[in-house]
Amino acid sequence: MNILIVLGHPDSGSFNHAIAEACKERLLENGHTVIFHDLHKETFDPILEKEEISRDGLADPVIKRHCEELLSSDGIIVIHPNWWGQPPAILKGWIDRVIRPGIAYKFEEGDSGEGVPVGLLKAKTGLVFNTSNTNAERENLLFKDPLETIWKNCIFDFCGVKQFDRRMFRIIVTSDLQQRKIWLEEVKEMMDQYFPKAVKEGIPEGKLFE
Structure with missing residues (x-):
């Protein structure tokens, strides 16, 4: 299968990057083709200009390639930290520019x-891995876990990806090496x-495209 991994974290030494490496490693071991994007490493431009908004809007070659990869994927994995109950700006920009009308969804004629x-x-499957420094009780009772709604309902289900799972690893700032190994x-x-x-x-043998 073709599996798309999209990583949104600016620190190459982050646990988010370790999650991405663990995903890639196991997917390749299992014989899958992996398309991997580290958005910060690639300096992905998150700005959606007005010319690009409409279904037939002008998209540059980078965005066209991302769209083609999205369409060819049998599974999608997204990895990012919980920042203010949202994905980081660079990943939000990827959503805006790549999960496009006519590509990821449409409305009836x-x-x-x-x-x-x-x-x-x-x-068929969308997986999301998040990291957080907020405990689960506070996240669920006070903030209502907005990332669950964003990814499960507003994005994957909206675009026809019905099998969804998500893991939130917490609390990162106080976790030790042994705990992180267990999480991986x-x-x-x-x-x-x-x-x-x-x-x-x-x-x-699996294949990796970056």
């Missing part, structure tokens, strides 16, 4: 855009659960 969208993505094993177990080895014997 004659619909003004007020109706129920039709998801266009062929991916959980990440690998999720790769095995949702993207298992294609065959039990003669597993093909």
Whole structure:
């Protein structure tokens, strides 16, 4: 399968990067093709200009490539920290520019855009890994876990990706190396659960595209 991984964190030494490496490693071991984007390393431009807003808007070659990769993906994995209950700005910009009308979703002919969208993505599974320094009780009771709503309802379900799972690792700032190793094993177990080895014997070598 083709699996798209999108990482949004500015620090190359972050636990978010460790999660991304764990995902890549296990997916390749399982024989999958991995398309990986570290948005900060690539200096992805998050600004959506007015010329690009409409379905037929002018998109530059970088965005066209991202859209093509999104459309070809059988699974999508997103990794980012919880910043103010939202993805970091660079990842929000990726959502704005890549999860486009006509690419990820559409409205029925004659619909003004007020109706129920039709998801266009062929991916069956969407996974999200988040990190946080807020405890679970405070997150759920006070903030209502907005990231769950954003990714599950507003993005993946909206675009036709019905199988969704998400893990929030906390509290990062006080976690030690042993705890982080345990978390990374959980990440690998999720790769095995949702993207298992294609065959039990003669597993093909995975491929990585960055």
